[in-house]
Amino acid sequence: MKMTKIVRTTADLFFPFCLVFGLYVVVHGHLTPGGGFQGGAVMATGTALLLVARAYDDVTGRIRKGAMKACEAAGLLIFLCAGFSGLFAGRPFMANWLAPAGQWFRTFVAHGPNPGDLNTAGLLPLLNFGVGIEVLGGLTVILLYMLSGIKEEKK
Amino acid sequence: MMDTFVMRHLPALLIAVPLFAAFLMPIVGNAGRVARNAWVLLGALATSAVGLALAWKVLATGTVLYVFGAAAAHLPLPMDSGGIPIRIVFQVDALSALMVVIASLSSLGITIYSLAAESRQSGLETFYAMLFLLVAGVLGMVSTGDLFNFFVFLEISSLAGAALVAYRVDNGVAVEAGLKYALLSTLGALAVLTAIGILVGQYDALNLATLASRLQFTTLDKIALVLLAVPLAMKCGAVPMHFWTPDAYTTAPSSVTAFLVVSSQASLYGLFRILFTLYGHLLQFSWATFGWFLIVVGVLSMFVGVTMAIPQKDVKRLMAYHAVSQTGYMLLGVGVGLAVLGNADALATYGRTAMAGGLFHIINHAMYKGLLFLTAGAVFYRAGTRNLNKLGGLGHDMPWTMVFFMIGALAIAGVPPFNGFASKLLIYESVFRFSPFLSIVAMIVSILTLASFVKVFHSMFLGPRRAEFAAVREVPAPMLAGMALLAVFVVAAGLAPRPFVDHLIQPAVDALVDRAGYIAAILGGS
Numbered sequence: 001m002k003m004t005k006i007v008r009t010t011a012d013l014f015f016p017f018c019l020v021f022g023l024y025v026v027v028h029g030h031l032t033p034g035g036g037f038q039g040g041a042v043m044a045t046g047t048a049l050l051l052v053a054r055a056y057d058d059v060t061g062r063i064r065k066g067a068m069k070a071c072e073a074a075g076l077l078i079f080l081c082a083g084f085s086g087l088f089a090g091r092p093f094m095a096n097w098l099a100p101a102g103q104w105f106r107t108f109v110a111h112g113p114n115p116g117d118l119n120t121a122g123l124l125p126l127l128n129f130g131v132g133i134e135v136l137g138g139l140t141v142i143l144l145y146m147l148s149g150i151k152e153e154k155k
Numbered sequence: 156m157m158d159t160f161v162m163r164h165l166p167a168l169l170i171a172v173p174l175f176a177a178f179l180m181p182i183v184g185n186a187g188r189v190a191r192n193a194w195v196l197l198g199a200l201a202t203s204a205v206g207l208a209l210a211w212k213v214l215a216t217g218t219v220l221y222v223f224g225a226a227a228a229h230l231p232l233p234m235d236s237g238g239i240p241i242r243i244v245f246q247v248d249a250l251s252a253l254m255v256v257i258a259s260l261s262s263l264g265i266t267i268y269s270l271a272a273e274s275r276q277s278g279l280e281t282f283y284a285m286l287f288l289l290v291a292g293v294l295g296m297v298s299t300g301d302l303f304n305f306f307v308f309l310e311i312s313s314l315a316g317a318a319l320v321a322y323r324v325d326n327g328v329a330v331e332a333g334l335k336y337a338l339l340s341t342l343g344a345l346a347v348l349t350a351i352g353i354l355v356g357q358y359d360a361l362n363l364a365t366l367a368s369r370l371q372f373t374t375l376d377k378i379a380l381v382l383l384a385v386p387l388a389m390k391c392g393a394v395p396m397h398f399w400t401p402d403a404y405t406t407a408p409s410s411v412t413a414f415l416v417v418s419s420q421a422s423l424y425g426l427f428r429i430l431f432t433l434y435g436h437l438l439q440f441s442w443a444t445f446g447w448f449l450i451v452v453g454v455l456s457m458f459v460g461v462t463m464a465i466p467q468k469d470v471k472r473l474m475a476y477h478a479v480s481q482t483g484y485m486l487l488g489v490g491v492g493l494a495v496l497g498n499a500d501a502l503a504t505y506g507r508t509a510m511a512g513g514l515f516h517i518i519n520h521a522m523y524k525g526l527l528f529l530t531a532g533a534v535f536y537r538a539g540t541r542n543l544n545k546l547g548g549l550g551h552d553m554p555w556t557m558v559f560f561m562i563g564a565l566a567i568a569g570v571p572p573f574n575g576f577a578s579k580l581l582i583y584e585s586v587f588r589f590s591p592f593l594s595i596v597a598m599i600v601s602i603l604t605l606a607s608f609v610k611v612f613h614s615m616f617l618g619p620r621r622a623e624f625a626a627v628r629e630v631p632a633p634m635l636a637g638m639a640l641l642a643v644f645v646v647a648a649g650l651a652p653r654p655f656v657d658h659l660i661q662p663a664v665d666a667l668v669d670r671a672g673y674i675a676a677i678l679g680g681s
Contacts, residue, residue, distance in 0.1 A: 069181050070181070070182070072181070073178055073179065073180075073181045073182050076174075076178040077175075077178050077179065080171060080174055080175055080178060083167075083171065084171065086224070087160075087164055087167070091225075091226065091227075091228075092164070092167065092221065092222060092223060092224060092225055092227070092228035093164060093167030093171065093221075093223055093224070093228075094167075094223045094224040095223075095224050095225065095226070096224060
């Protein structure tokens with residue numbers, strides 16, 4: 001049985017919002033509750049929404065497993081390279097060398113109520129980004145594998 | 156040499172290099188077979204080189220500290236932390252160095268071997284990515300100085316191990332074994348996590364050395380000890396919690412099985428670390444009790460393992476039970492050391508020797524058991540069956556595999572001049588001073604092991620050529636190279652055990668006994 005047009009259209013409309021909200025959680029990882037993992041999971045929820053509302057083959061046309069696997073690897077590599085970058089700044093692995101010294105993200109997060117300055121916390125936003133991309137890719141691949149059994153029933 | 160960029164960051168590279176190799180694998184895998192194999196080989200060589208260099212540095216200059224994310228890698232206590240190591244610290248002492256050497260040698264051998272052995276399978280980039288993750292997990296477990304970090308690496312190695320066990324689906328048999336392994340590992344890890352929670356709740360610290368210095372041995376600490384010791388004993392395959400080993404070791408690809416042995420030894424390392432370093436002198440009124448706990452579990456493992464191995468028909472299942480049995484020797488040796496820890500005389504006369512025997516057996520076991528699993532994999536690769544009743548006459552066409560099997564089989568049975576004899580002799584002699592009965596049991600188990608492997612040797616390699624194995628020939632060169640790497644160690648450590656014992660094992664024993672030294676390395680001369 002096909003889902004109704006209302007459900008399908010709503011899912012299509014919601015999908016970009018899922019991504020944007022997930023991205024918001026990732027980007028504000030160092031300021032608000034949540035972070036790379038949570039944001040990535042929210043983004044992957046968009047895929048789950050599409051999978052439930054539409055047929056599996058319909059979704060794989062838009063979201064490809066290969067691309068998601070590449071996302072996963074890229075996220076992990078960003079994380080690792082961020083770790084390595086500490087070494088080349090003359091500090092240990094994973095050192096937050098950007099925070100007081102670098103060009104971007106150089107200031108610390110202000111104490112107490114603040115407007116939420118994104119340009120803070122050194123390496124942490126980068127790490128959140130890596131994790132976010134990784135979780136988006138990984139969870140989407142898992143979802144695609146787990147829900148690949150969803151087929152349209154033959155009348 | 157000592158202060159180059161790489162040498163300074165060895166502990167970080169120890170984890171980062173295999174992780175990097177694993178993470179880039181899906182991308183390199185798209186570039187074709189040659190590129191993938193080259194990347195795998197490069198990753199394995201780099202990982203082993205880093206591991207061996209780190210071990211050399213530790214043995215030459217003493218404990219190496221590495222503080223992740225700090226201003227300087229060798230200062231565990233930040234100025235404003237109030238004397239608490241707040242960051243993740245890698246603390247690689249001589250005992251960790253021993254385990255790192257084991258993992259480095261073994262991982263190199265099995266990776267070279269699997270380049271040829273797995274070449275007929277699909278999904279290889281995932282396979283190698285998981286293999287590198289498993290290696291990274293094991294290396295992390297043995298070098299971290301942080302209890303929660305230990306849990307993380309335990310999980311990494313468990314999950315990667317479970318995925319690898321299930322890699323050859325094998326009509327669902329392997330998947331079942333993988334699921335079993337994953338379930339038990341997760342249960343064990345949950346218990347470990349609970350114990351960590353109990354300790355953090357009381358002492359506000361995750362660092363092993365800090366926890367060790369603060370531990371009061373309250374009732375909660377005793378519960379935490381049980382919750383830490385039992386899962387780790389399970390993960391190293393000690394009877395009566397050995398039931399996952401035959402399934403997991405049998406169905407995993409042989410190269411993976413050889414490294415699962417190392418992975419369970421990393422759990423053994425964790426068990427020793429918890430008992431000696433974390434609890435250590437707090438057990439002083441019950442050293443004998445805990446020593447006897449290890450001894451009883453060890454003797455049970457030895458005896459149950461070998462008696463279960465004898466009737467097996469599947470060659471890898473048989474070897475898996477022997478792995479359980481050999482783990483018993485390590486537990487017995489170190490258990491005797493723990494039992495006499497409070498008695499300086501006994502410790503000096505035979506306790507240290509027993510521990511040296513137990514620790515030496517860890518590295519020897521990793522090498523000869525790895526070698527045996529690899530030969531079993533080679534036989535399966537060519538003959539297509541692991542059933543001993545169906546195999547036979549393979550010695551005509553697989554001479555090198557046969558030679559490697561003989562080396563491994565004689566080593567596991569404790570026949571000179573192979574490395575198994577060297578470590579077992581240390582155990583026999585010292586345990587005899589402690590309790591002659593235990594020593595006799597150990598010898599009987601060795602005799603049964605020999606009997607069992609004579610049977611395997613006979614039914615796999617001897618006899619006339621068989622028609623159904625007419626197409627069998629020697630395995631490809633990379634598989635032989637992987638086996639040769641382990642075989643060379645087996646023979647070398649058997650012919651000249653003295654340098655190994657003096658430069659690798661004795662420092663590890665000293666590190667295991669020297670609890671104050673471990674704490675002082677972090678907190679300064681307390």
